[in-house]
Amino acid sequence: MEDIVCNGCSLLCDDVAAGVSGKTVNSLGLCKLGHMHLETALTHSVGSNEKNLEKVADILIGAENLLLYGWTHTSNEAVREGLGLAATLKGKFASSTDMGAMKAMAHSIHSKGLEIDLEYVRNNGEFIIYWGADPSESLHRHPSRFAVLPRGKKIPEGIESRTIGVVDVRQTETMKMANHRLIIHPGSDAELLNIINSELEGKSSIKGTVLGIPGSELVGFISGLQKSDCTVIFYGSGVVNSGNHDANLTGIAKLVEALRSNGKEAYALPMFDKPNTMGVIKATLTGKYETNSLQRLVAGEFDTVLIVGEDVLANLPGPVAKALSNTKIVYVGPPGGLTDNRALVSIHTMDTIITGLGTMTRVDMNDIQFKKWKPSKEDVTIISTLIKLKELVNKKKS
Amino acid sequence: MKLNPMDLYNLLPKTNCRLCEPKTCMAFATKLALGDISPDKCPPLLEPGFEKNLEKLTELVAPMLSAESTGIKLDESKCTGCNNCVVVCPVDVAAEPPTSEGKAAMSKDTVFRVENGISKIINLEKCRRFPPDKLNCRVCEQYCCTDAIEIW
Numbered sequence: 001m002e003d004i005v006c007n008g009c010s011l012l013c014d015d016v017a018a019g020v021s022g023k024t025v026n027s028l029g030l031c032k033l034g035h036m037h038l039e040t041a042l043t044h045s046v047g048s049n050e051k052n053l054e055k056v057a058d059i060l061i062g063a064e065n066l067l068l069y070g071w072t073h074t075s076n077e078a079v080r081e082g083l084g085l086a087a088t089l090k091g092k093f094a095s096s097t098d099m100g101a102m103k104a105m106a107h108s109i110h111s112k113g114l115e116i117d118l119e120y121v122r123n124n125g126e127f128i129i130y131w132g133a134d135p136s137e138s139l140h141r142h143p144s145r146f147a148v149l150p151r152g153k154k155i156p157e158g159i160e161s162r163t164i165g166v167v168d169v170r171q172t173e174t175m176k177m178a179n180h181r182l183i184i185h186p187g188s189d190a191e192l193l194n195i196i197n198s199e200l201e202g203k204s205s206i207k208g209t210v211l212g213i214p215g216s217e218l219v220g221f222i223s224g225l226q227k228s229d230c231t232v233i234f235y236g237s238g239v240v241n242s243g244n245h246d247a248n249l250t251g252i253a254k255l256v257e258a259l260r261s262n263g264k265e266a267y268a269l270p271m272f273d274k275p276n277t278m279g280v281i282k283a284t285l286t287g288k289y290e291t292n293s294l295q296r297l298v299a300g301e302f303d304t305v306l307i308v309g310e311d312v313l314a315n316l317p318g319p320v321a322k323a324l325s326n327t328k329i330v331y332v333g334p335p336g337g338l339t340d341n342r343a344l345v346s347i348h349t350m351d352t353i354i355t356g357l358g359t360m361t362r363v364d365m366n367d368i369q370f371k372k373w374k375p376s377k378e379d380v381t382i383i384s385t386l387i388k389l390k391e392l393v394n395k396k397k398s
Numbered sequence: 399m400k401l402n403p404m405d406l407y408n409l410l411p412k413t414n415c416r417l418c419e420p421k422t423c424m425a426f427a428t429k430l431a432l433g434d435i436s437p438d439k440c441p442p443l444l445e446p447g448f449e450k451n452l453e454k455l456t457e458l459v460a461p462m463l464s465a466e467s468t469g470i471k472l473d474e475s476k477c478t479g480c481n482n483c484v485v486v487c488p489v490d491v492a493a494e495p496p497t498s499e500g501k502a503a504m505s506k507d508t509v510f511r512v513e514n515g516i517s518k519i520i521n522l523e524k525c526r527r528f529p530p531d532k533l534n535c536r537v538c539e540q541y542c543c544t545d546a547i548e549i550w
């Protein structure tokens with residue numbers, strides 16, 4: 001067994017190990033999702049790509065309106081290389097992160113200084129709230145590694161020293177660990193946040209049932225917030241994809257500010273499931289970035305799309321996926337999946353969990369370095385492919 | 399058998415009167431579900447009007463207050479490998495202290511270890527429910543969100 005880093009989700013667990021013997025892989029510490037991801041990545045066979053590199057370079061050069069798309073499954077180094085390639089080809093760079101409001105959200109959270117190191121959450125987080133986020137569905141180790149169960153400096157008894165709240169539109173598995181379970185009407189997040197915020201300002205208005213929540217439960221939740229010295233809100237797709245994300249995020253930011261103005265610590269962090277969503281956001285905070293890529297795709301503005309590292313066709317909403325299939329698709333990434341199948345030409349690469357090269361950025365903006373381990377095949381990474389492509393493009397152009 | 403704190407909470411007076419040691423009804427319900435407290439520690443429950451609730455609660459928590467006959471089972475098909483059991487089990491914390499800070503179990507000395515994405519009970523005999531400890535511990539069952547762990 002050797003130490004590895006898992007990129008099965010955005011937690012990028014770096015306390016895990018794996019070993020390969022014959023055709024089987026054994027792992028320690030990886031959750032089910034992570035182990036399955038590792039198994040799949042090990043089945044990828046990657047041959048020589050030289051011919052396809054030429055073809056892809058020609059298609060990219062011949063493109064009139066080029067989009068470079070995907071990226072949330074690639075390393076930070078590959079993202080930087082991608083931004084460079086986009087500049088060389090005068091193409092637009094966009095990622096699947098701008099689906100919903102993820103990017104705007106991360107920007108506003110970042111500019112307001114709402115984020116915090118997950119290790120700090122483990123050591124200090126007293127009132128933990130999962131809002132529209134169910135880690136038992138996608139980020140399996142979030143509660144055990146950072147937010148709910150582990151002991152920390154100011155959390156001597158683990159979960160016994162914390163208060164856990166879950167706000168969701170339905171019963172979730174995470175609620176089983178919670179002291180406060182608030183099941184709300186779909187789409188009423190912003191309204192609930194307003195009510196909580198005005199309670200915190202001392203304007204008491206809670207009577208009877210509020211948005212489906214018994215008044216006494218809501219009062220208990222708010223008094224928990226008032227008592228906590230360090231509150232951390234983890235918000236997920238329920239907040240972001242409800243069609244009302246701006247109001248929801250403003251409400252969360254206001255709540256954090258209200259708690260801080262009472263002299264308490266408070267933070268808010270997103271729950272992304274794709275491994276390097278935060279890395280893409282970080283890299284594009286300053287760089288050139290196409291923000292309306294989905295609308296422009298649907299409008300048929302791009303004739304060629306280079307998709308990197310991700311099976312986007314399997315995840316995009318119907319109309320976008322349809323518009324995308326009407327363009328020339330070239331693909332760089334692990335073999336298999338809809339996008340690879342539909343692509344005119346594909347260049348296959350090994351997954352970062354296998355190559356063990358580069359960094360990705362965890363949701364708390366910390367860069368996590370991958371670890372080299374035995375089955376690594378350095379020569380077929382996304383980054384080396386992008387570098388070769390750039391060289392070829394430059395050569396062909398001159 | 400595993401008790402849902404929410405069901406127990408619904409049988410409490412729900413006044414958060416702070417007369418009990420956990421101070422709130424929800425905290426009291428959580429302790430009840432773990433077998434850490436008995437229903438008669440809630441003074442308002444002993445007052446007239448709550449006889450039925452007290453009776454029902456006493457009946458529900460009776461198995462929780464004893465560690466007499468015991469068994470522990472892990473249904474691998476339900477397990478997501480979340481590592482919750484590894485981190486909360488007091489035996490694991492003693493055998494491999496980093497687990498208490500959320501780290502995955504790597505040694506062969508813990509009760510639970512997540513292997514190939516699924517938690518395995520690798521040292522059942524170390525569980526504190528068994529002799530010589532015979533303690534009424536059931537925190538792994540309590541914090542296994544998928545109900546993969548069952549103690550009886």
Ligand code: SF4
Pocket residue numbers: 006007008009010011012013016029030031032033034035139140141142
């Ligand atoms: S929680 Fe995420 S990063 Fe950690 S082992 Fe599971 S899939 Fe991998």
Ligand code: SF4
Pocket residue numbers: 410411412413414415416417418419421422423426439440441442443
């Ligand atoms: S004594 Fe009973 S009613 Fe009062 S807070 Fe405790 S559980 Fe609730």
Ligand code: SF4
Pocket residue numbers: 486487488489509524525526527535536537538539
């Ligand atoms: S019941 Fe046994 S296995 Fe479960 S947490 Fe307690 S000591 Fe560990």
Ligand code: SF4
Pocket residue numbers: 472476477478479480481482483484512516517541542543544545546547
């Ligand atoms: S707590 Fe339950 S689901 Fe999580 S690893 Fe342990 S047995 Fe599996």
